Amino acid sequence: MSLAPHLRATLATTGTLLGGLFSFVPFVPRLLRAIICGRDDRERMLGLMREGLATRPTDPPGVLQRGTRVFLVAGEPSGDLHGADLAVALRRLDPEVRLEGIGGPRMAAAGVDVTEDLVSDPVMGVIPVLKRLPYFFGLYRRLLIRLETDPPDVVVGIDYPGLNLRLAKAAHARGVPFVDYIAPQVWAWAPWRARAMAGSVSQIVSILPFEEPIFRVAGAAVAFVGHPLFEHLEQRGTDADHRAALRAAVPAGGALVALMPGSRRAEVEANLPMQLAAAQLVLTHSPDTRFVIPLARERLRPLVEAAVSRGPGGIVIAPPEYSDDAMAEADAAITVSGTATLHLVAHDTPAVVMYRVSTFNRVLASMLLVSPYIALPNLLSGREILPEFLAADGDEQRIANAVLGIMPGGPTRAAALTALADIRDRLHENGVPTHAAKWVLATAKNDA
Numbered sequence: 001m002s003l004a005p006h007l008r009a010t011l012a013t014t015g016t017l018l019g020g021l022f023s024f025v026p027f028v029p030r031l032l033r034a035i036i037c038g039r040d041d042r043e044r045m046l047g048l049m050r051e052g053l054a055t056r057p058t059d060p061p062g063v064l065q066r067g068t069r070v071f072l073v074a075g076e077p078s079g080d081l082h083g084a085d086l087a088v089a090l091r092r093l094d095p096e097v098r099l100e101g102i103g104g105p106r107m108a109a110a111g112v113d114v115t116e117d118l119v120s121d122p123v124m125g126v127i128p129v130l131k132r133l134p135y136f137f138g139l140y141r142r143l144l145i146r147l148e149t150d151p152p153d154v155v156v157g158i159d160y161p162g163l164n165l166r167l168a169k170a171a172h173a174r175g176v177p178f179v180d181y182i183a184p185q186v187w188a189w190a191p192w193r194a195r196a197m198a199g200s201v202s203q204i205v206s207i208l209p210f211e212e213p214i215f216r217v218a219g220a221a222v223a224f225v226g227h228p229l230f231e232h233l234e235q236r237g238t239d240a241d242h243r244a245a246l247r248a249a250v251p252a253g254g255a256l257v258a259l260m261p262g263s264r265r266a267e268v269e270a271n272l273p274m275q276l277a278a279a280q281l282v283l284t285h286s287p288d289t290r291f292v293i294p295l296a297r298e299r300l301r302p303l304v305e306a307a308v309s310r311g312p313g314g315i316v317i318a319p320p321e322y323s324d325d326a327m328a329e330a331d332a333a334i335t336v337s338g339t340a341t342l343h344l345v346a347h348d349t350p351a352v353v354m355y356r357v358s359t360f361n362r363v364l365a366s367m368l369l370v371s372p373y374i375a376l377p378n379l380l381s382g383r384e385i386l387p388e389f390l391a392a393d394g395d396e397q398r399i400a401n402a403v404l405g406i407m408p409g410g411p412t413r414a415a416a417l418t419a420l421a422d423i424r425d426r427l428h429e430n431g432v433p434t435h436a437a438k439w440v441l442a443t444a445k446n447d448a
Contacts, residue, residue, distance in 0.1 A: 009144035012170065013137055045187060046372045048217065050382040052210035055224045057429055060442035066094055068444045071152040072101035073167060075118040075160035077263075077297075078339060080104035082182060082228055082433075083158045087112050089437035097441075100152070102139075118160075144170055151176045154202075154444035158182055165193070168200040177202040177443050181436055183222075187214050187371055194218035203443040205436045209426070210379065225436050226429025229339070233324060233346045234428075242322045243329040246292055249316065254288030255407045258330035258349070259315075260340050261304075263296035267336060268303050270356045274396060275334045276311035281400035283312055286407065292316045292330060294323035332407045334399060337374045337388070345377055345423050350406040350416035352399055353378075353388040362390045377423055385419035387412075 070090060074083040084106035090097050091111060099112045104119025116139060140163070147155075147170060154177045157164030161184030171178040180201045186193040197204070198220035206212055207227045215222040250256050259279060261272035272293075279291050291312065293304055298320055308315050318326035327333065328347040335341060335351045344351045353375035373379050375388045387402035389395055405412040429435070 005145050005148045006141075009141045009148070012144055013141040045214070046382070048213045049187075049210035049372075049379060052213040052224075053380065053382060053426070055209035055212045057226045057432075057435055058223055059435060060223070060439050062442055064093060064438060064441040065153065065444045067096040067098070068094060068154065068441055069098045069152040070100070070154055070156060070440060070444070071146075072099065072103060072107065072112060072156045072158060073160065073164055074101070074103040074107065074158040075163060077104065077119055079158040079160055079182070080106045080119040081232070083107045083112070083156075084110035085228060085232065085433040086156070086158070086181065086436055086440070089433035090440065093434070093437050094441060101156075103158075140166070143167060147171055147174045147176055153177070154179060154440060156181055156440055159184065161186075165197065168197065172200040172202075175445075177445050179203045179205060179440050179443050181205045181440070182207055183211055183215070185371075187211065194220065203439055205439045207432070208376075208380070223439055225439070226432040227342065227427045228432040228436075229342050230346050230424065230428040231430055231432055233343070236324070238328050239322060239325045242318075242325045246316065246318070246326060246329045249314075250290045251288040254290060255286065255331040256329060257282065257289055257291050257403065257407070258327055258333040258335070258344075259291055259293045260296075260327075260333055260335035260351075261293075262336045262338075263300075263340075265300065265303060268300055268307070271336055271354070272304065272307045273310075274354070274356050274391060274399070276307060276315075277396040278334060278399040278403065279315075280312050281397055282403055285400075285404055289407070290314060290316075292318055292326045294318045294326040295320050296323065332403055332413075334403060337376070339376075341376045341386070342427075345420050345427075348417065348420060348424070350413060350420060351386055352402040352406065353386055354391045354395075354399055355389075356391050359392045362392050377420065380423050380427070381419055385416055 072083050074080050080103050083103050087099050087107060087110040101112050101114060102116045102118055103112060103114050104117055108114045151174060155171050156179045157168060159182040168178040178201050183204050183206055194215055195218045198218045201220060204215050204220050204222040206222055206224045209224050212222050212224045246256060259275045261268045261275055282289055293315060295301060295304065295317055304317055324343060327343055327349055330349050333344055333349055333351040335344060335353055337353050337355050341351060341353055355374060373384060373388060375386050377386050378384050378388060389399060391399065404410055406416050
């Protein structure tokens with residue numbers, strides 16, 4: 001085999017690595033721009049988001065390809081889940097499709113030939129990534145060689161922007177179509193990256209309606225297909241026995257509140273102590289309240305148990321397989337921002353959304369954050385329907401007061417429930433993976 005593709009891949013990977021290491025260089029001019037233009041940027045973004053709230057799913061025009069070779073890339077549990085559903089839909093539309101990629105056990109079970117598993121042992125944060133830098137260097141190099149020597153008909157990046165945004169550029173340079181399914185939330189911090197994506201991504205398949213005008217204005221080909229979470233949860237259902245056991249532990253007239261600190265160790269360490277402190281304050285006003293922590297991953301149990309031992313008594317920890325049952329049974333929640341908020345929307349559970357930051361980072365976020373809200377339900381409504389906090393030390397009482405407001409009998413509960421029902425009705429589309437699969441097959445390169 002010629003050394004040229006391997007040499008080119010090594011040089012390109014080295015350049016990508018150096019670019020990543022020095023990605024902080026543009027920070028200063030961006031900070032200056034945010035200070036000067038931040039208000040205008042936020043108003044413009046809010047206008048685009050409101051414009052897109054009425055967007056409806058569309059299927060692609062034209063005839064779908066047969067016998068397509070699809071390479072899927074996912075690096076987190078949620079991406080593995082949606083990648084598996086997409087793989088099943090692709091096989092249903094094209095029984096001759098060939099599926100390979102990077103993912104996890106769910107994608108493998110769905111028939112994808114998973115060449116690398118990034119999901120079972122995810123790596124997040126600067127230091128953990130640096131520790132495994134040789135592995136990621138080799139992985140990216142192998143991907144570049146594959147794109148040049150044995151390219152698929154289409155690459156599908158499922159979230160995981162750290163790898164997929166770079167891989168999209170590499171695929172574009174080699175003439176391989178790239179579909180971005182579950183697009184990175186560049187509209188929150190870095191809207192200029194939407195323009196960069198438009199130049200390298202062949203098709204963005206969006207799951208949030210307001211992303212359609214944002215990426216369209218940036219020049220990208222984008223289609224909204226609906227959010228796959230709602231149909232998935234509906235098909236899964238809930239465990240009546242587990243829900244009944246949780247409710248039985250709540251005194252008559254009391255409420256059940258879910259505490260959801262995040263799915264990563266660093267998130268739990270940062271957010272759970274503040275959530276427990278707010279829970280203690282809720283108890284002073286509503287002593288019959290009980291709390292449940294829906295565990296995102298089993299490996300987080302020791303960390304959660306250690307924190308709970310220092311908090312209010314009687315907190316139940318629900319294992320991951322029952323986490324959605326706990327969310328569904330809860331009367332209210334304190335949750336971090338992210339996809340967890342949409343799980344709560346699906347279960348009709350109002351929440352207070354928070355993310356703990358230092359005082360310095362809160363000031364920095366107020367300048368750099370382009371998105372008008374941090375909670376997806378608020379973004380999907382174009383207004384603050386759920387209380388949200390970039391929380392620093394001392395905000396525990398404000399969080400507790402907000403929770404009391406959305407608990408049964410609270411003054412803001414009815415309005416929150418009405419708004420959640422509206423979001424659920426607009427996002428709950430049937431056949432989302434099938435819509436996405438049609439766009440993948442329509443975008444694939446037709447070598448014939």
